[in-house]
Amino acid sequence: MTVKEKLAVHAAEVEKYLSECLKGQGIPYGLLESMDYSLLAGGKRLRPVLVLVWAQMLGAKKEAVMPFAASLEMIHTYSLIHDDLPAMDDDDLRRGKPSNHKKFGEATAILAGDGLLTEAFGFMAKADAPAEVVVEAISLMAHSAGACGMVGGQTVDMEYTGRDGITLDELKVMHAMKTGALILSACKSGAILAKGVGATEEDVRRAEEYGRLIGVAFQIVDDVLDVVGDEASLGKPVGSDEEQGKSTYPSLIGLEESKELARKYVDEAVELLAPYSGAEAELLSELAQYIVDRVY
């Protein structure tokens, strides 16, 4: 199987869980429809797959971590719904379909996002792992998705958009918050949840560093593909930077150096997997390679 096929197998299991997890709980119909519309709109389910694969590689059972994995897709989805709002990026389309507020109206879209974000923490609490590690993983997710992470990164991006140009360091910090934090936390939370079945702090550190590196590589590659054309998108993070004049890796350090930098980060990510073996380790290695192979 190719890496894309392997990812699709995991994504299909996430998809199945997502398609059922909000139903039958008493969510008012109109709100449920709006939440499911965006949650089930497709996508590669990269974040939950990273949770699952890291957790499974370190010994956890898929069923034990699936609710937590699903919560990352809820958070990713809420961020897309709110990001598309007229007051934000004002996007009418998302994955080829009307964006949530175009389909259901702004008020419902705001509430669908709020609902997904809140339910996400309820699903995190359902993880079948020792309570101490569940609390640790929840704390990580709140930090990564919150005002110092994804939400903060969005405000920094808005601030930078009004400026003439930004430095490479500013670009790095902004991306680390806006899109990197959630990818890092996907890997790290998978490892944390496996602590009850033997994962060590060293495993958690490797997961975090792997997540940080592929997150940066992912962003660089998306910037490169905005220049050279996208043949095999993994699904763009929030707010891809196609706007004219916006600072990107290629605009700041050049196309070739951007590609080399992405390759360097991916190589480092793969090295972190050295202690591990088996199907999951192989997939994480292939996934990292796949990110950067898209531009070569």
Add this chain to the structure above:
Amino acid sequence: MTVKEKLAVHAAEVEKYLSECLKGQGIPYGLLESMDYSLLAGGKRLRPVLVLVWAQMLGAKKEAVMPFAASLEMIHTYSLIHDDLPAMDDDDLRRGKPSNHKKFGEATAILAGDGLLTEAFGFMAKADAPAEVVVEAISLMAHSAGACGMVGGQTVDMEYTGRDGITLDELKVMHAMKTGALILSACKSGAILAKGVGATEEDVRRAEEYGRLIGVAFQIVDDVLDVVGDEASLGKPVGSDEEQGKSTYPSLIGLEESKELARKYVDEAVELLAPYSGAEAELLSELAQYIVDRVY
């Protein structure tokens, strides 16, 4: 001391914690300013005070539960910010000051709300209690604030606003979700967090029922005060129903019967406190009485 003075003493401690808790963590300045603007805009801090008083009555230390208590004010505040947005109630003023989006713009207001909601779960995870009860309390809060609770109640309210009239049962369910769930969970989470220091499931049940009853009484009294005038508001919940023609307790069952119903619920709430003694039990009893005394 009067009940108002006692409440103010507790509220001042909550206020002190809130005023410091978001600073120094690396939240981008513009976002922090917007979050703190609404979080520190005053109010009676009823929800965190209920967490603290229930937890302390059952043996927990104030410092141990303060982060969790503060999280309820963050959730309440985010709901007010999003509720005031142009696509929602379109309110220019909140507590006599410009609403968050009038002061900072819509995009920042949406993100400030998202940030407060996300950080709230991070603060819940900081509660100094056994991890099992922290997870239980987090799960409760996600349910109460989420799509089956506060967020869901808001969508139901929007749906009802477009209709000619609703039944008393519909009104009850809507309020139980929109404002009741968070008040109930304030009391219940305080009791849950005290399970590590001896609180029992029976204590948790009493806290939940007390919270449910004062939540309903609170809503009825607010409806009554919209008719007879408000001399001593406790701070209205989200979206007070002053709009002409909207169904309220007085419009559905009459003014006198509304007042009697609120009195009945408060009496039942006070009865639930029978097993307890001390300053906290007295305050919870006085607080319940105070809600309904406002209309007599």
